[in-house]
Amino acid sequence: MPTETNYKVPTMADMAAAGEEPEILFWVGCAGSFDDRYKRVTIAFVRILNHVGIKFAVLGTEESCTGDPARRAGNEFLFQMQAVSNIQILNGYNVKKIVTACPHCFNTLKNEYPELGGTYEVIHHSQFLQNLINEGRIKVKDGQSFKGRKITFHDSCYLGRANKVYEAPRDVLEALDADLVEMKRVKANGLCCGAGGGQYFKEPEPGKKDVNVERTEEALSTGADTIAVACPFCMTMMSDGVKNKNREDSVRVYDIAELIAQKEGL
């Protein structure tokens, strides 16, 4: 397929200079900016945004860690330094609506920034994609066919239990026309990937096995060939789990935005 595409990634600074305000700010997050695997998700999501013609912008180099891992590890001072600086930037651009693909950024921006002076409408990209599908702005196109493929969805704690977003990612996956199979522990009873609360940034404590291996075993036992995630940390943990089980040839881990982009042929 020839690619005559010309996707754009406007920044808030560009918009402000042109005297414009975007409909939404896409908060990319550290993983979405730096992690090679999750950068592909960021790109997929930006292509979808371009494709449906949403007026969006990113902060670019002005973005900074929300402080989530610092707060959860107990470093409240560092968290608030990050939060207060970020709020200054967000409020400076008069940001009203934020969409992000990271449940940790989502939770922090949505629930924890208001008390420090930053109140925004924050939506997770699963909810955003769900809306686009409901509004008919994303339609089944001639991209990759998912018919007959088994997909299982791994709930991330900070999207699910922490904020009760269970249906949005499932609705998005339903739109793929694939065979959605559920794991034993789902939704409110979902099992953590093992990365939250700062665990991603250190070795796990001694135990019988790693949490991501336990969760991957559960995902594999569904017989799914695709494990869908909606969080950069779940993505890494589940991918590592699949490698640990030597199943990387037959089982793939994708973010829901990537699956929609594949379906749309983007």
Add this chain to the structure above:
Amino acid sequence: MEIVQQIVFVVALAATGWYITKRIQLISRAIRLGRSENRTDHADERLRTMLLVAFGQKKMFTNPLVGVMHFVIYAGFLIVNIEVLEIMLDGILGTHRLFAPVIAPVYPFLIDVFEILAVGVLTVCVVFLCRRFIVKVNRFQPERHREMTRWPRTDAAIILIAEILLMIAFLTWNTSDSVLRDRGVGHYAALQGVIPDFLISQYLKPLFINFSDTALIAYERIAWWFHILGIMAFAVYVTYSKHLHIALGFPNVYFSDLKPKGEIQNMPEITKEVQLSLGLPVTTGTDDSQTDDNGQQPAEIGRFGAKDVQDLKWINLMNAYSCTECGRCTAACPANITGKKLSPRKIMMDTRDRLEEIQQGWKANGYDYKDDKSLLNDYITAEELNACTTCQACVNACPININPLDIILQLRRYRVMEESQAPASWNAMFSNIENNMAPWKFSPTDRFNWANQVNEVK
């Protein structure tokens, strides 16, 4: 003879009342050791939560069979109290089935209901004993959970066996009473024709067929006294037991956290420091209540995070007294499932044990007494704290909305901010955020480089 029984009864009742009052005072003093925290906002939502989760037992029905069984014990406990009221009044006034003539038309129906519940409670308690000690439900087993030491297991067994004995006493008391009524012995004859046989106890009558009148009266009295003194003793015992949840479960749910589970509580004292260091106008901590006569902020700000129970909030401490050690939190904890030392149930049990230790110190040395121990290190280790993924599974699993994660986070804060005791790789993550605005060691100027690949062919 009657009057002696009345005196003994009143003395027993008064002693129980006095002792329980002392226990309540001591426990509430221990809970008030915690820091203040407003949990009285949104009264309507709190009431709704309490009706649903505490009265309605909503979260118990996650496993419907166990939910129904627990509901039988719970309903039995609540409703049988109506019968206890009659027994109390009979004991004080020296009467016999005081309510029977007064509410004659519904009295037999009520007793029938109590008897059905008694059989229900008895059956469920036997099933629960089997689950613990024969089927060996995983979360109660000491081989798998190190906090399941001897006392928690004995405590559970005592409660279940006591309930079984109390129900047996109630049923056989009704039976012996019916037989005496049939035989027209003494004052038992007065209710002949007023009340009939009861639903369950009528079938137990053959048990007493060979008893002499004297033996039967003796049995009736012993069963009656055993039942009511048993209840009084149980009420006292409950204040020492995990079974305190029958009382504290309700306020504990009422005062539960209403915010989204993912939201971690802010520390306003730090906000002020942060705003000062960033050269921003200070928006918190400047209300008049915190300033002294000269308009100055107090020099000493409390501890950052929690080292001991005094640094926790009162609700954390009430949580500890409300915990019935069912272990649903621990069974849901990913760290525990994969063999790490962390057990949310142990966090709650440790907190209560530490409070009980302080109470012992108070009793021996007065309320000013302080020992040199603390919840952190003496009870909860860094290894446990560091293993938590903050996934909220424990918070979600608790049938009465206890929050072990809140305690874990406050202890982490103390270790990180007061003791600088974070694991080395966390310190590296912290300094990366500080210097590179990301938890990894990438240059902040490279943050937007991904955009160059947006138009690359897949």
